[in-house]
Amino acid sequence: MKKYYIVDSTCNDMRIDRWIRFKFGKIPQGLIEKYLRSGKIKLNKKKIKSSQKISTKDNIDLFNIEFKESIVQKKIKFKPSKEVIKSNEDQIIDNNENFIVLNKSSGISVQGGTKSKKNLVDIFSKSEIFQGTKPFSVHRLDKDTSGVFIIAKNRESAQLLTSLFRLRKVHKTYLAICHGELVKDSGEWNDDLIRYDGEKKIIEKAKTLYKVLDKNSEASLVELKPITGRKHQLRKQLYALGQPIFGDIKYKLSNSTRGLNKNLMLHSYQIKFIINNVKHTYTALLPDYFRNLLKTKRLSFSGLK
Numbered sequence: 067m068k069k070y071y072i073v074d075s076t077c078n079d080m081r082i083d084r085w086i087r088f089k090f091g092k093i094p095q096g097l098i099e100k101y102l103r104s105g106k107i108k109l110n111k112k113k114i115k116s117s118q119k120i121s122t123k124d125n126i127d128l129f130n131i132e133f134k135e136s137i138v139q140k141k142i143k144f145k146p147s148k149e150v151i152k153s154n155e156d157q158i159i160d161n162n163e164n165f166i167v168l169n170k171s172s173g174i175s176v177q178g179g180t181k182s183k184k185n186l187v188d189i190f191s192k193s194e195i196f197q198g199t200k201p202f203s204v205h206r207l208d209k210d211t212s213g214v215f216i217i218a219k220n221r222e223s224a225q226l227l228t229s230l231f232r233l234r235k236v237h238k239t240y241l242a243i244c245h246g247e248l249v250k251d252s253g254e255w256n257d258d259l260i261r262y263d264g265e266k267k268i269i270e271k272a273k274t275l276y277k278v279l280d281k282n283s284e285a286s287l288v289e290l291k292p293i294t295g296r297k298h299q300l301r302k303q304l305y306a307l308g309q310p311i312f313g314d315i316k317y318k319l320s321n322s323t324r325g326l327n328k329n330l331m332l333h334s335y336q337i338k339f340i341i342n343n344v345k346h347t348y349t350a351l352l353p354d355y356f357r358n359l360l361k362t363k364r365l366s367f368s369g370l371k
Contacts, residue, residue: 069131073124076200078221082109083116085126106131144178144188154189159214159348161195164223165204167337169350170215172329176203190217205231208298210313213240213334213350230339231295237338239370240290240300241279241352243331243359245319246309248286252277255303259296272296274303285312285363289370300332312359329355336370
């Protein structure tokens with residue numbers, strides 16, 4: 067059985083193995099390599115390698131391939147209501163021909179997973195703002211972290227922005243309210259953070275510049291500028307100091323559960339980058355719950371200098 071596909075513009079310049087996963091779900095890389103070697107997947111009637119990039123209007127043939135549910139774990143798309151779409155559109159800080167910038171709410175994922183859940187990609191895919199195209203995620207922001215987030219409108223902009231993030235040419239500033247009083251008012255954290263890929267232990271270098279904006283014996287308001295982009299980097303580093311972020315249910319001390327805030331007090335406050343010699347600076351207002359905790363903990367914030 068032969069299946070035939072024509073590459074559309076949203077997949078232009080995408081690797082063939084990534085196109086397969088984009089089209090069919092979470093396919094193991096080894097299986098994709100096997101199909102390519104055997105000629106069961108061909109591009110313009112030719113055998114290719116997994117690194118081959120595809121172009122708009124290319125022809126892709128699949129021969130006698132059945133992607134079984136035991137192999138493919140398809141992401142279940144979230145179907146947003148008109149109210150959900152509108153409420154997220156109201157969070158937009160900037161909307162131009164190449165990308166949107168929004169003040170992401172806490173509690174919403176960037177992308178969907180194998181379980182159905184609310185996420186920005188599925189929401190904006192139904193928005194009129196992305197009519198004729200699709201939303202492209204270009205960086206990460208934890209589900210429970212609020213603040214500045216960028217979504218590209220086309221593949222070219224997505225590739226450019228992704229490269230800027232990867233090359234550390236996007237300068238990010240976060241604000242966090244953490245337990246206790248930080249000893250030093252400013253400095254640099256260099257840590258070896260541990261994560262696991264299955265049973266494999268991976269150690270990653272993590273670097274963050276920090277500055278205490280206000281503090282007392284109960285809490286500290288900290289400006290954080292991550293140089294590296296490790297998963298949960300800021301949360302792990304403050305936890306390692308024994309001063310976790312308020313509302314963090316994953317990285318918390320046993321005695322910090324009492325009166326735990328519902329929301330994670332970590333906010334992506336500002337992003338800066340340059341495209342074609344034009345400087346872009348975007349700032350996201352603090353959520354009400356963040357301001358309320360500042361007031362409760364007697365911490366002041368009047369903006370960054």
